[in-house]
Amino acid sequence: MSIVTKTAPQRERTVGSIAGRIGIYLLLIVMAAIILFPLYYALMVSFMTPDEAAMYPPNFWPAAFNFDNYDTVLRRLPIPRFLLNSLIVSIVVVIGQLITASLAAYAFAMRRFRGRNLIFLLFLSTLMIPFEVTIIPNFQTVQAWGWTDRYSGLIAPYIASAFATFLLRQFFMTIPQELHDAAIVDGCSSLRFLLQIVIPLSRPALGTVAVYGFLQTWNQYLWPLLVTNERDMRTIQIGLRFLQNEEAAAPTLIMAGVILAVVPTVAMLILGQRQLVRGLTAGAVKG
C-alpha cells in the first residue's frame, strides 16, 4: 500500500518529465532540420545532373549519386589551395588582433596617463570610417610595398582592430583597478599582470574577439580580390565565384564547390565541438 502510494506520483513525475523531454527533443529536431535543410539540399543538388536540379517540383534526392560535378570543380579549381589560403589569413589575423587589441585595451583600461580618454575617443572614432573609404589608400600602400599576391598584403591591414580593442577594454574595465594597483605595488610588471591576471580572467571576451575576427576575415571578398591576381593566392570566397557564369547559372557545380568548401570546416567543428561547448560554458561561469 505504502509502496504503491510512493511509486505512483514518482511514476507520474517520470512520465511527465519523459513527455516533456520528448517535447523538447521534438522541438530541437524540428529546429535542427530547419537549420540543416539548406546544407542538406546543397549536398543533394551537388550530386544531381543539371536537368534533375531544374525539375519542378524540386527533387530532394538525386536519382543517382554521381560525382561528375565534384570531378569538374576539382579539375577546374584548386579548392584545397583556396581553403588553405583562407585559413592561413584568418588565423594569422585573429592572432594578430588578439595581441594588438589586448595590449591596447590594457593601456586604455588599466594604465592612467594624460589624455587617455581623448586618445580612446579618437580610437573609437575610427570605427565610424567605413572600410570602403580606406580601401584605396590601403591598396596603394600595399601596392607600393610590393605586397600584392602575398599573405602579408592580405593580412596586414586587418591585424589591428578598433572594435576588438573597444570590446576588450570594456571587459578589462570590469577587473578591479585595485587588483592592478596592488600587483604593481608588489613589483609585478604590467606585461606580467596582463598575461597572468587579465588574460586568464578575460577568456570569454578574447573568445568573442577571436570568433568575430575570424568570421570577418573569412568572409572578406573585395580586399582579397583587390590585392591578389595569381590564382594560387585567391581565397575561398573568390574561388567559389569562379564557378559562376554571367549568363546561365550552373547550380549543381556551384553547390559541389560549396560543399567542398564547407566540408573541412564542418569536420573541424564536429571534432572540436566538445571543446567548444566546454570552453564557452566554462568561460561563462568563471568570467
Next chain:
Amino acid sequence: MSNIDKQLSRRAVLRAGLGVLGTGAFAAFLSACGNATTPTTAPAASTAPGSAAPSTAASSSAAAPSSSGAAATRPAGSAAASTAPSASGSGAPAGAAPGSTAAAQGTPVGVSSSKGAKNPNATKVQWWHAMGGANGTAIANLTDKFNDSQSDIYVDAIYQGNYDDTLNKFKAGLAAKQGPHIMQVYDIGQRFMIDSKAIEPIQSLIDADKFDTSQFEQAILNYYTTDKKLYAMPFNTSTPMLYYNKKAFTEAGLDPANPPKTWEDVQTTAAKLVKKDSGGKVTQYGVAFAIYGWFFEQYLATQNALYANNDNGRGATRADKVIYNSEAGVKILDWWKGMIDQGIATNLGRSTSDAQKAFTGGQIAMTIESTATLRGLVSNVGDKFEIGTGYLPRPAATLDQGGVIMGGGSNYILKDKADKEKQAAWKFVQWLALPEQQAFWHVNTGYFPMRKDVYDLPLEVENAKKYPQFATAVNQLHDTKLTPATTGAILGVFPQARASTETAMEETFLGKSAAKAALDKSVNDINQALELYNSSVK
C-alpha cells in the same frame, strides 16, 4: 599557482582556437550560400546607386595626372608587366618548368591559366575578365591556344569576379596607376571607360594598322562606336530573344513552330497556355519575364524609341537627359502589368536565374532571356521538352521598326603602358577577332560571333545542327534596323539607370504606383545623377 594559471590559459587558448574553427565552418557555409544565391542577378542591381558619383570623381582625378606626363607611364607599365622571370611571382611553381605546358594541356584547363611563359623574354600581357563558369574555361582555352601558337607574347587571363567586381578593381587600380593591358567591361560601362581617359580607342589602333573590320557585324560595331569612333573591341555579345516550351504549345493546341511575334500575340498566346489544377491553382503560367532593366531597354528599342536624348548620346554631344518615361516606356509597363493582372503572367522578381529556373522547370511556358543562355537552358531542360526560340516580341503598331540592342561585354586596351606591351595586347585582341577564335568562342559560350564570315566553318555548322534555335538570334540581329534607338544609349550612370528602371517596374507591378508616375520619378532621379556625372567629367 602561476603554473596552474599557465596551464589553464593554455587550455583556454586551445578551446578558443577550436571555437573559432567551428564558427568558421558555419561562416563558410553561410558565405558560400550567399555567393551562390546571388549569381546571375542583374549586374546593375548590385551596384549601389550612390557608387558612381564618388568613383567617377576618383577616376577623373586619377586620369588627369596619368595622362599629363609621359613619365607617369613608366611605373604603371613596369609594375604590371615586367618580363616573365620575375613576374611569375611567389606561388606559381608550375610555370617554372618549360616542359610542363604539354602536361598541363592534357587536363582541362582552369579558369585562369597559370602556366607561365615558355619564353622568358616574351612580352607579358594581362587581361582582366569577368567570365566565370564555362565561359571562363573558354577564355582559358583561347589564351592557352594563343600562347602556344607563338612565343613573343604571353597573355595572362585573370578572372576578377563579376563585371562589377572587375570594374571596381580596375577603378582602384586607376588610382594606384596599376592595371591590366586588356580589360573586359560590360556594355553599360562604356561611357565610364571613355571618360576615364585611361583607354586607347581601338579606332586609332585599327586606323594605324589598316585592320579590316568589313566582316564584322555592323550592329555590334555600332554599339561600341560613339561619335564615329570605335572605343572597344567587341568580345562577348548577346541580345534577348523569346524562349518557349514547344510541348506546352502543342498541349494547348498552338502551333509549336509559330511563336508569338507581337505583344498582342504574346497576350493571347499566354492566356491559352495557362494551366490550372482541380483546385483552381495555377500550375503553369503563360509567360514571365525577370524584372531586368535590360529587357525594358530592349522593349524601347523594338519600338524604335530613345532611352536618352541627343540620339541616345551617340553623337558629338553626350546625353544630358534620359527620356524613357515616354509613351513607349509607359506602354511597356502597361502591357506587362496587364498580363500579370490578368493572371496569365507571373512576377518572379529581379533575378534572371529565377525566371530561367521556372522556365526549365515547366512553371512558365514562355520567357525572355539572353541569346547566350540558350545552351544553359537546353542542358537544364534535358529531354523534358523541346525549346523553341522567337524574336523579341514588339507592339503590332511598330512591328517593322526598331530591333534589339547589343548586350554583353567588350575589351578595352589601356593607354598608359609601354608601346611594346600595347602592341602585344592589340595583337592578341586582333587574334581573338579572327573567324576561327570567334567560332570557338561562340560554340563554347553561346555569345554571338562578332563576324559574318564564321557560319561556314565546320565548328559552326556542327553547332547549328545541335542548337538550331540559335538561327533565330542571328536572324534577329541581321533584321534589326540600325538606328540610334537600336544602337542603345551610352550614359555615365547607366548602372544606376538600369537599377532605377527596375525599381519603377517593381513598383508598377506591385500596384504601388502607376506606370507613368513610377517612370517619371525614375527619370527625375537619373537626370540628377546624370547632371552630377556629366559635370564631374567635363
